Amino acid sequence: MSQKNNERYSYENSLNLFARAAKIIPEGIYGHQNPAFVIPGASPYFADRAEGGYFRDVDGNEFIDFLCGYGPVVLGHNHPEVENAVRKQMAKGSCFNHPGELMVQLAEKITSLVDLADWAIFAKNGSDVTTWAIRVAREFTNRKKIIMAKGAYHGAHAWCTDYPGGVLPEEKENILAMNWNRIDELEKLTATHPGDIAGIILTPYHHPTFAAQEMPVDGFWKKIRKICDREGILLIIDDIRACFRLDIHGSHEVFGIKPDMICFAKAMANGHPISTAVGRDRYREAAEAVFFAGTFWFSPVPMAAALTTLNILETSDAIPKMKQLGMRLKNGLEDLGKKHGYNVTVSGPSALPYMTFDDDPDLYHIQVFCREMIARGIFLHPHHNWFICAAHTDADIDYTLKTADKVFPIVARELGA
Amino acid sequence: MNEMLKASIYLKGILPLMEDLVAFDQTAAQAIKGKRLILQFEIKNGPSAHIIIRDGTICHGTGKHPLPSVRLTFKTPDLFNRMFEGEDVRPGLRKGIPHLYFLIKKFPILADRLTYYLEGAGKNATDPAVIDFQVKIGLHAMLCGMAAVATDDPDLRNIADSTPFGTLLINVLPDGPFGTFSKIRQNGNFIFSVSFNQPVKHANAVMEFASADVAKQLIDGKLNAVTTIGLGKDIKIGGLLPLIDKASIFLYQFDKVINN
Missing domain, CATH: 3.30.1050.10 (SCP2 sterol-binding domain)
Structure with a gap:
C-alpha cells in the first residue's frame, strides 16, 4: 500500500455506511471515533485495511497514517513479525480456561524493562488499569480521595469521564482536580484534605484534546514526589498514551519521574488489545486485595503480540527513528508556517506531535488545515495529538511537508493569515 | 426530578x-x-x-x-x-x-x-410561516433553556465550570433565525447569556442548520443531532468544539427536564 496521488478525496462510502450505522448503533460511531470529533463530512469514518505507515478507507482513499489507531500502532500496521507471532498463537488457540505461559513471560519481560516494576497485571484497555490502580491506592492507604489534572484523559469510567450521562455525583465526589504544572494547587488540595488523599494520577506530560500539549515545568516531578512522600500519597503515572514509544523503559525515564505505579497500554502490542499496570513490591498486598478480572484479559494472542513488539522496540532503532522523524515533521511544519505568515507550534514529544496555530484559540485554522491535509491523503487529527510509527519514512515526512506547503495558503485564503 | x-x-x-x-x-x-x-x-x-x-x-x-x-x-x-x-x-x-x-x-x-x-x-402545521415561527421559538427556547440549565443545574456545575469562555452561534440557513449562547466573564466569575437575532461580532463556535425544515425536525425530536452532524450535510459545526460539546450537554438536560 502506498499513498495516493494528487486527487482530492471524497468519502461517499464512509458516509453511506455511517447512515446505515446510525440506524442501529447509538451515535453511529460512538466515543472518540465519532465523526463530530474530527471533521464531519470531510474525513473518512470507516477503514478498510492498513499496512506499514498507511491506511485505506472504505472509499479506497489511501492515507499516511499519523494517528496510528490513536497510538497503539507503533511499529507500523500489520507488522510481519508481530503478526507471525499472533498467527502462531492463534493456531494454538486464543481463549482458554487458564492463562498460558506467555503471560508469565510477558510479566517477566515488563518487570525486567521497567525499573520500578516488581510485578505486573494485565487487562485489555487503559481504563481497566487506571481504574484498578486508583483502587489499589485507596486499599493501600485506607484513604478515599484521588487527585488528577484538569483536562487529562484517564478513560471513560464514571470517576474520570467529563460526560455526566449516567454518572452519579457520588462517583465523582472523591476526585479532586488540579491544573497541570500547578504545584501550588496541589499543595492547597493536600492542605484542604489532610490525610485523605490516596493517590495522584498524572500523565508524564499533559496531552489534553483541543489544545497544545504541555511539558512539565522544571522541577515539577521532583516536587510531586516530595509531596507524595510527605503526605503518604501514591503517585500513579498514566503512561497509556505514550507508553513505550518514547523509551523502552517507560516515559517516566524520559521525564525523571519516580512513580509508585504505572499504567501502560497503547504502544505495547502494536495494535493488539492489552494493557498493564506495574508497581513496587510494597503495593503487592494491596494489589492482591483489589479484585480484578475480565473475560478476555488472559488471552495469549495479544500477549504474543506484546512480547514481540517489546522485543523489537528494545533491539531495533524504532524509538530513535520515531523521534527523529517527528523532529523533522515538527521543524518542517513550524518553518512552513512562518513561510506562509503563521506562527504555528508543534508541541509534545516529537514522536507524539500536535500542531496548533498560535493565534487560533477557536480552532478554525487547524480544522481547515487538517481537512485539506486529509483530502490530500495525510491523516492529521485536528483536535488530538498525532503519532509517528516506526514504519513511517523520510519520504512520508517529505510528502507531508510538501503537501502542507500547498495547504497553508488554502487556510490563508479561507480564513486569512 | x-x-x-x-x-x-x-x-x-x-x-x-x-x-x-x-x-x-x-x-x-x-x-x-x-x-x-x-x-x-x-x-x-x-x-x-x-x-x-x-x-x-x-x-x-x-x-x-x-x-x-x-x-x-x-x-x-x-x-x-x-x-x-x-x-x-x-x-x-x-x-x-x-x-x-x-x-x-x-x-x-x-x-x-x-x-x-x-x-x-x-406542531404538524404545513404553513411555511408557521414553520418559520416554530423554528424561531424552538431556537429561542433552546438557547434560553441551555443558559438556564448551565446557570442553575447543581448536578452540572462542574460542566458549567469547565465550559470554555466564548460564544456559540446557532444559525438557520439561509436567512435565520439565529442566536447565541455565551459564557462570559463577569465580576471575577462567569455567567451564561443568550442573544437572539442580534448582530454577532465574533462566534467562537458555529452550528448551522441547512434549512428551517432541518431545524424544525431537530426541535421536534425527529432528527438526531450527533448522527446528522456526522452525515456532514444538514447540520455543520466548526470552531471551538468543546463549547459545542458542553452546550449539547445543557441542551440534552433541558430537553430531559421539560419532557419528564
Missing part, C-alpha cells in the same frame, strides 16, 4: 417565548390588546422572572422587577411547575387584584397558544 431546575427552565427558557408569540399569533395578540402591566413570577427561595406587557408587545426579563403590577408568588417550585403545565393551581397574589380578570381569563390564552405551537395540533 429537580423541581427547582424545572421552574428555572420554565421561567428563563419558556416564558421568554411569549415575546415571539404575541408578535406572531393573532389570538395571543388579541389577549393582551390594550393591556399595560408588569407580571412577576416568584418562587420562594428560588428563581423569579417577569414579563412587561405594553403596546401589544411582551418583553421578558429575569429576576424581580422593581415595580410590578402583579406579583404571583409560589411557595414551592412544584406549585409553579404544575401551574405552568396547565393544572389549576392558585398562587399567592401579593399584588395586582385589579388585574385578576386578565390573569384568570386572558393569560391562560397565551399559555394555550404557546402549547398549540410547541406540542399541540400546530
Whole structure:
C-alpha cells in the first residue's frame, strides 16, 4: 500500500455506511471515533485495511497514517513479525480456561524493562488499569480521595469521564482536580484534605484534546514526589498514551519521574488489545486485595503480540527513528508556517506531535488545515495529538511537508493569515 | 426530578417565548390588546422572572422587577411547575387584584397558544410561516433553556465550570433565525447569556442548520443531532468544539427536564 496521488478525496462510502450505522448503533460511531470529533463530512469514518505507515478507507482513499489507531500502532500496521507471532498463537488457540505461559513471560519481560516494576497485571484497555490502580491506592492507604489534572484523559469510567450521562455525583465526589504544572494547587488540595488523599494520577506530560500539549515545568516531578512522600500519597503515572514509544523503559525515564505505579497500554502490542499496570513490591498486598478480572484479559494472542513488539522496540532503532522523524515533521511544519505568515507550534514529544496555530484559540485554522491535509491523503487529527510509527519514512515526512506547503495558503485564503 | 431546575427552565427558557408569540399569533395578540402591566413570577427561595406587557408587545426579563403590577408568588417550585403545565393551581397574589380578570381569563390564552405551537395540533402545521415561527421559538427556547440549565443545574456545575469562555452561534440557513449562547466573564466569575437575532461580532463556535425544515425536525425530536452532524450535510459545526460539546450537554438536560 502506498499513498495516493494528487486527487482530492471524497468519502461517499464512509458516509453511506455511517447512515446505515446510525440506524442501529447509538451515535453511529460512538466515543472518540465519532465523526463530530474530527471533521464531519470531510474525513473518512470507516477503514478498510492498513499496512506499514498507511491506511485505506472504505472509499479506497489511501492515507499516511499519523494517528496510528490513536497510538497503539507503533511499529507500523500489520507488522510481519508481530503478526507471525499472533498467527502462531492463534493456531494454538486464543481463549482458554487458564492463562498460558506467555503471560508469565510477558510479566517477566515488563518487570525486567521497567525499573520500578516488581510485578505486573494485565487487562485489555487503559481504563481497566487506571481504574484498578486508583483502587489499589485507596486499599493501600485506607484513604478515599484521588487527585488528577484538569483536562487529562484517564478513560471513560464514571470517576474520570467529563460526560455526566449516567454518572452519579457520588462517583465523582472523591476526585479532586488540579491544573497541570500547578504545584501550588496541589499543595492547597493536600492542605484542604489532610490525610485523605490516596493517590495522584498524572500523565508524564499533559496531552489534553483541543489544545497544545504541555511539558512539565522544571522541577515539577521532583516536587510531586516530595509531596507524595510527605503526605503518604501514591503517585500513579498514566503512561497509556505514550507508553513505550518514547523509551523502552517507560516515559517516566524520559521525564525523571519516580512513580509508585504505572499504567501502560497503547504502544505495547502494536495494535493488539492489552494493557498493564506495574508497581513496587510494597503495593503487592494491596494489589492482591483489589479484585480484578475480565473475560478476555488472559488471552495469549495479544500477549504474543506484546512480547514481540517489546522485543523489537528494545533491539531495533524504532524509538530513535520515531523521534527523529517527528523532529523533522515538527521543524518542517513550524518553518512552513512562518513561510506562509503563521506562527504555528508543534508541541509534545516529537514522536507524539500536535500542531496548533498560535493565534487560533477557536480552532478554525487547524480544522481547515487538517481537512485539506486529509483530502490530500495525510491523516492529521485536528483536535488530538498525532503519532509517528516506526514504519513511517523520510519520504512520508517529505510528502507531508510538501503537501502542507500547498495547504497553508488554502487556510490563508479561507480564513486569512 | 429537580423541581427547582424545572421552574428555572420554565421561567428563563419558556416564558421568554411569549415575546415571539404575541408578535406572531393573532389570538395571543388579541389577549393582551390594550393591556399595560408588569407580571412577576416568584418562587420562594428560588428563581423569579417577569414579563412587561405594553403596546401589544411582551418583553421578558429575569429576576424581580422593581415595580410590578402583579406579583404571583409560589411557595414551592412544584406549585409553579404544575401551574405552568396547565393544572389549576392558585398562587399567592401579593399584588395586582385589579388585574385578576386578565390573569384568570386572558393569560391562560397565551399559555394555550404557546402549547398549540410547541406540542399541540400546530406542531404538524404545513404553513411555511408557521414553520418559520416554530423554528424561531424552538431556537429561542433552546438557547434560553441551555443558559438556564448551565446557570442553575447543581448536578452540572462542574460542566458549567469547565465550559470554555466564548460564544456559540446557532444559525438557520439561509436567512435565520439565529442566536447565541455565551459564557462570559463577569465580576471575577462567569455567567451564561443568550442573544437572539442580534448582530454577532465574533462566534467562537458555529452550528448551522441547512434549512428551517432541518431545524424544525431537530426541535421536534425527529432528527438526531450527533448522527446528522456526522452525515456532514444538514447540520455543520466548526470552531471551538468543546463549547459545542458542553452546550449539547445543557441542551440534552433541558430537553430531559421539560419532557419528564
